Each structure stands twice: as structure tokens, then as C-alpha cells.
Amino acid sequence: MQIDIITVHPELLESPFRHSILKRAKDKGLAEVRLINLRDYAFSKHRNTDDYAFGGGAGMVMMVEPIALCIEDLKAQRAYDEVIYMSPDGMMLDQPLANRLSLKGNLIILCGHYKGVDERVREHLVTMEVSIGDYVLSGGELAAAVLSDAIIRLIPGVLNDETSALSDSFQDNLIAPPVYTRPAEFRGWKVPDVLLSGHEENIRQWRFEQALQRTRERRPGLLGRED
Ligand code: SAH
Secondary structure: OEEEEEEOOOHHHHHHHOOHHHHHHHHOOOOEEEEEEHHHHOOOOOOOOEEEOOOOOOOEEEOHHHHHHHHHHHHHHOOOOEEEEEEEEEEEOOHHHHHHHHOOOEEEEEOOEOOOEOHHHHHHOOOEEEEOOOOOOOEOHHHHHHHHHHHHOOOOOOOOOHHHHHOOOOOOOOOOOOOOOOOOEEOOEEOOHHHHOOOHHHHHHHHHHHHHHHHHHHOHHHOOOOO
């Protein structure tokens, strides 16, 4: 999978993709993230990527031309399954959406800034809009990093232990059960006996019950959901 992120602030995204699981995905050749600087496609006199809003009002708007030229240039090099615009009013990112996107081949993610992008970008160039929550960020970069991370860790082979992504919260519409590591007792705070018992079936049953209980308490809406 290749994810091409279009941004006016590539430096904001350099670090997240150079470390940890995302770096491992790249090293294994499973997923590559490229940062595309939108300014390279700004050919107006002042090489602007934004301008004042028609009709007035505070805040700049990202211009349609550099975005169109950039997306067209990328599409001339390879085929993309989706052109995603990060937007607070987009489809809410959740685990089922991350699962669906992890099955795709190549993605473009467009990061907005200021008041957002000229509406014609959304009408004609973007195929999908994704939000990471009902709050407003100052730019799409952090949202794009969140989306890319959620997708890439699901690609088979990216996580060492393949089952570990499957046992995460939400993956089966359940919240993950509690986990513990050594020592078995710290300041009198004990690890539940069952986890030390070595009895696989009891442990499995305990984890399932804990997951169910947590889901009822914290995310009851997940129970009975089909996706
Ligand atoms: N004026 C717009 C907000 C623009 S915020 C509005 O009210 O809807 C600037 C940019 O940050 C957006 O173009 C988008 O790319 C990004 N952004 C802000 N909040 C986001 C969120 N919750 N999810 C995804 N992207 C977001």
C-alpha cells in the first residue's frame, strides 16, 4: 500500500512515519507513506496555495488549482483507490472504517488548513471525506497521521504477532480486556489469580467476560453492532 499525503506542512508529518510500527511497515515493504508538498504545485505569481474567501469573512481558503494539479500529477503515476479529504464533517473514523481502508491499494490523503479547501475540490476531486472526531484541528496533518496509523497497523505482517491487531479494542465490537505484566504483585496490588493459573480455557473465558463487561460500561453502543 502506498499512502500519499498532500500537505503544506510536510515537516509536521515527518517524525510520526519515521518511527515504530510505521517505520517497520516501510522497512518490510508493506506500506509506504510519501509526503507531497502542495507548494510544489503552486504556479501563481506568489506561489500561493490559499487566498481570501469569496464573499468576505475571516480566514483563508485553500485554492483549487494547486490541489487539482497535484492530484492529477499523482494519478498520472499510479492508480488510487480513494482520494480522502480530512474534514471535521467527514465520515467518522472508527475501526470498521480503518479495516475497510486497510484492504485498499493506494490512497491519497489531502490535508486542509485555514478555513479548509475550496468547495470545488470536495465536489470534483475528492472521493471520500474522513473526520477523526467532533472537534476542530488547525490542520489536517495530525488527523492524516491518525488515519494512516490506524490503517497501516492493520495490514497483515505489519504487526509482528498477527493476532495482536485482532485482539485490540473494537476489532470484534468489544473493548479489550485489562492486561498485566510482571511483577505479579506491586505494593500489594495483585494481578488476577486466573492470569497466573496457566489454565488457558479459564483465561480465555475471563478475558471474554472482562471485555464484555467493559464494553457494557464504556461503549454499550458497540454491542450488537454488525460491521
Ligand atoms: N472551517 C472548517 C474547519 C477547518 S479546520 C470547518 O468549520 O469545518 C482546517 C483543516 O483541518 C480542515 O480543512 C481539515 O483538513 C482539518 N481538520 C480539522 N478538524 C478535523 C477533524 N476533526 N478531522 C479531520 N480533519 C480535521
